[in-house]
Amino acid sequence: MAPQQSSLKVVGQRLPRVDARERVTGEAIYPADLKLPGMVHARMLRSPFAHARVRRIDTSRAEALAGVLAIVTAADFPELPVGATIPMGETGYDMWMVAQLNLARDKVLWVGQPVAAVAAVDVHIAEAALALIEVDYERLDPVLDIAAAMAADAPVLHEHVFTKGVDPRPRTPSNVCSRTVIARGDATRALAEAPATAQIRVTVDTAHQGYLEPQVAVAEVDANGFATVWASTQGQFTTELMIGRMLGLPLSKLKVVPLEVGGAFGGKIAIHGEAIAVRLAQKCRRPVKLVLTREEVLQGGSGPAAGALIDIAVGADKDGRLAAIQGTYRMDAGGLPGLSPSLLMQASAALYQCPNLDLQGFDVVTNKPRTEAYRGPGGIQAAFAMEQAMDALCQRLGMDPLEFRKRNASVTGSTMPIGTPFPAIGLTTILERVGAHSCWTDPLPTGRYPRGRGLALGYWRGTSMTSAGHITIAGDGRPMVTMGAVDISGTRTTMAQVVAEEFGLPIEDIHIHTGDSKSVGYSDGAAGSRVARTSTAALVEASRDALGQLRARAAEKLQCAADQLDYAQGRFHAPQPGGAAITLAELMQATLTDGAVVGRGVSTKLPLGVEIGAHICDVEVDTDTGLVTVLRYTAFQDVGLALNPAAVEGQIAGSVVQGLGWALMEGFDYGPDGRLRNASLLDYRMPTALDVPPIECVIIETPVPNVPYGVRGVGEVPIVPPAAAVANAIARATGVRILHMPMTPERVLCALKG
């Protein structure tokens, strides 16, 4: 097990990122920065209709344009059957869906779905060629929102989709892809009998992850047919599996090199054009670069995050003890089946001990861009409903919302929504810290307009899956770390800290990088708050493996039993004072001809490191314009152990600001034809430095048992509470609940005017 926290020297330190220098100088290489000899440029043709059959695609005029080198459509790819999957996590990943996402076959399901791609000598010619491709569409009626999609007579998007989770299996296809039920006790009866209840229905608009770097792929195919793809991806192995499957290419003929990722947040798990770039490169025998435009990112289906229509009813006894939670969660997946709502349903109810639970979730398809995970996927939507319902219940009870949470808080060992006991959690500690903090005890300063203070909780389960890594020892004795994890959150820095700690060396002695898909053991993508935790476990194992191999060499050199040697700070020495000693540098020089020292580690099925946070915010509501200003924001979070507090704060504050963006300003606005009316960063406005206050982070450390260093997930849960915290603050300020997110000035003003 890990050393005591107090004895840690590098882990837990507030250190700068090991890769900060190349970022501030512009030297960090993202895929769009690559320029290969002979490289040509690709552009995609996208559907102008939200729902249509593709009767015919004629590329002959485009092919005739000077400078056009290759064109592909779905006909250039093997047709993947419904049900095709690649391995990923517990359920696998739907490859039929990935294929449609990348290139429509027979039918288009949203405005912006790709139907063809062109490679040309420059991007201007590729763009011109798109206009010359003739597509014969047979238009169908689009279905644009959840209620319309669930109507009995709704046009059906997918003839092969029959609602899963319904017994008996339905006879007719449906836009409801799945139904998920989580229940215990009798919530209906408990609600009917409860002396205090609150009901709420919220609508959440689709929003976007908003990563600043659009999707990019650069592909090169050599004379032997070996393809290399440089990608901006959350997982090089997942990307490789997806490309291989889409092309029917054996994995020994394919390598994915992950470069710097300019933001992802869940939006760079699935591929968006990588396989197309490879097929174009195969056809034109030149390296191909495909860079999506911002409009394509927003409208085309790379992202966004699911919209929602959620009903919650909660009831409590007169002392404020929860009696029942009932919830119906309808998630708008866009044009292709989405994530199971199970995790978001669990998340919204997990922090309350409640005897009667009745949660139903529906994954619904509509003729809008296919949605993707976004940082604790579904968590903020569900919390916007649940935490407002709880706050409304507190108002009915006349009870302080913090006291209400304390009275009902889940604790270690209490039953989770899925029926299993909670592992070690620190919710009680968090709530005590909130109660003692000035963000809660300071009186709310008065302002020109009404002000209010809101509280909301957040939970995210995260996942573990697999991470691998290995450590070779350089000739000077320094560890060279290759991780399977892509770094989207400072992973290189925190993992260098872990390896430095294990070796007893300063962090400057550790070299670390992410391996490509052919140079390190299979690792799942950087998602689900899993990478720091599982990579820590893998690299602790790899460090100890390498040190074991070094110990054997040192024992031979020092002529002493291996188990009698002490090791500290890069040096093996015999136990007696003044005994023989050898540094790692001397040892490697003395054994250079003995072959490599390679320490290997892998983590799979690590215990979960569930994330819990409580957020407090003060707002002012301009009753003349509806503008909501967030005046003060404090986020409390249990992180297990902060590998690097600066990195933890960066994750929390960034996540909160994304949450505030969705809460107040970010939402997709569709016209009646299914066209996105705000497909630019002017009209889809994300928070600037002027839109948000400083975010105070309060870090609490309740280690996870049986996990090296006790690390929890960090990055996802802070996006869960912000919208509810703001909504609760607005309700406290004005007495009015805002039930549609984002809570734009227009919506707030309309609600205030009744």
Place this chain on the structure above:
Amino acid sequence: MKMLITCTVNGETHAVLADSRDTLLELLRERIGLTGTKEGCGNGNCGTCTVLVDGAPVNACLMLALEAPGHDIQTIEGLSGGGVLHPIQQALVEHGGTQCGFCTPGIVLSAKALLDDNPNPTPQDIRHAIAGNICRCTGYDKIVEAIAAAAIQARGP
């Protein structure tokens, strides 16, 4: 149409063949090979491609390449001469003001324009100066702290 453009970037004169449709951003990235300037949106809304033109921050995606001649253009590559980081860069490193890094070159140049003009900015002045640069990772606090620290450093004791 291809045309010869002669321009000054980071004090160096470049003569390159460019397309008349090229933006300054394409000129810098594709024709001259200075890829430190990033493209986030292509229509002037995110600030990622900020460069300094005669000392003022400009979205390079909104200026045409053929407007470049006659101006002094500074990109992120021109800031850390001889491998020594500019105080703004150094402060961003130390304060955790860069995460994914994609917005960072633009933020550095917006901050430079601010400090060149106002060596003693308030936190609100800093937020105003970088309001045209979207950062999706940090939540801005650590960037604001870093720029404030760089200002103190630049003013000296």
